[in-house]
Amino acid sequence: xxxxxxxxxxxxxxxxxxxxxxxxxxxxxxxxxxxxxxxxxxxxxxxxxxxxxxxxxxxxxxxxxxxxxxxxxxxxxxxxxxxxxxxxxxxxxxxxxxxxxxxxxxxxxxxxxxx
Amino acid sequence: xxxxxxxxxxxxxxxxxxxxxxxxxxxxxxxxxxxxxxxxxxxxxxxxxxxxxxxxxxxxxxxxxxxxxxxxxxxxxxxxxxxxxxxxxxxxxxxxxxxxxxxxxxxxxxxx
Numbered sequence: 001x002x003x004x005x006x007x008x009x010x011x012x013x014x015x016x017x018x019x020x021x022x023x024x025x026x027x028x029x030x031x032x033x034x035x036x037x038x039x040x041x042x043x044x045x046x047x048x049x050x051x052x053x054x055x056x057x058x059x060x061x062x063x064x065x066x067x068x069x070x071x072x073x074x075x076x077x078x079x080x081x082x083x084x085x086x087x088x089x090x091x092x093x094x095x096x097x098x099x100x101x102x103x104x105x106x107x108x109x110x111x112x113x114x115x
Numbered sequence: 116x117x118x119x120x121x122x123x124x125x126x127x128x129x130x131x132x133x134x135x136x137x138x139x140x141x142x143x144x145x146x147x148x149x150x151x152x153x154x155x156x157x158x159x160x161x162x163x164x165x166x167x168x169x170x171x172x173x174x175x176x177x178x179x180x181x182x183x184x185x186x187x188x189x190x191x192x193x194x195x196x197x198x199x200x201x202x203x204x205x206x207x208x209x210x211x212x213x214x215x216x217x218x219x220x221x222x223x224x225x226x227x
Contacts, residue, residue, distance in 0.1 A: 058214075092157075104160070105160075109155070109156070
């Protein structure tokens with residue numbers, strides 16, 4: 001199994017509070033991603049990083065920010081949580097070699113409930 | 116925005132039956148990947164196909180990439196209860212394939 005640790009694994013928070021999810025990898029992979037998974041929508045990319053301090057938006061980035069100060073850590077922050085951000089959040093990593101296809105390894109997920 | 120449509124969305128079959136799951140798009144992808152996800156876990160890669168018309172087999176699973184690289188199929192022969200799970204297709208775009216677009220998934224239940 002790829003060395004990906006997400007924390008917290010489960011969290012309940014109130015509307016309007018800030019929340020930070022952490023992803024830690026031990027694989028030294030260049031690329032890191034945050035996805036959210038919702039019924040009827042599948043997996044949607046929130047933000048991704050292609051190196052330390054290099055990040056870009058995905059398809060559902062509104063209301064989220066990210067930071068990557070070290071290769072191994074990628075943080076996802078909800079500045080002011082809303083009920084629509086109740087979801088399962090997956091961190092993923094990749095070495096980005098391309099060519100025959102980029103294998104993306106997923107973490108075990110973080111369940112976030114905003115009440 | 117590139118979209119991937121998976122069908123069927125839900126599939127419930129008896130052990131021993133065969134099934135096919137489809138993944139279609141109007142866009143061309145440089146690669147197509149299939150993942151399987153079990154409850155409470157993250158998706159796990161099953162296979163990557165990159166050449167139009169490519170066929171790959173993984174035990175009882177057969178994956179095919181369409182000639183135009185816009186569609187793919189997953190065929191399972193003699194399904195077993197252990198095949199139960201959410202099957203996701205994902206298309207890679209860009210030279211490095213570093214971003215994937217996912218379909219919404221097919222939830223397969225194989226009943227003993």
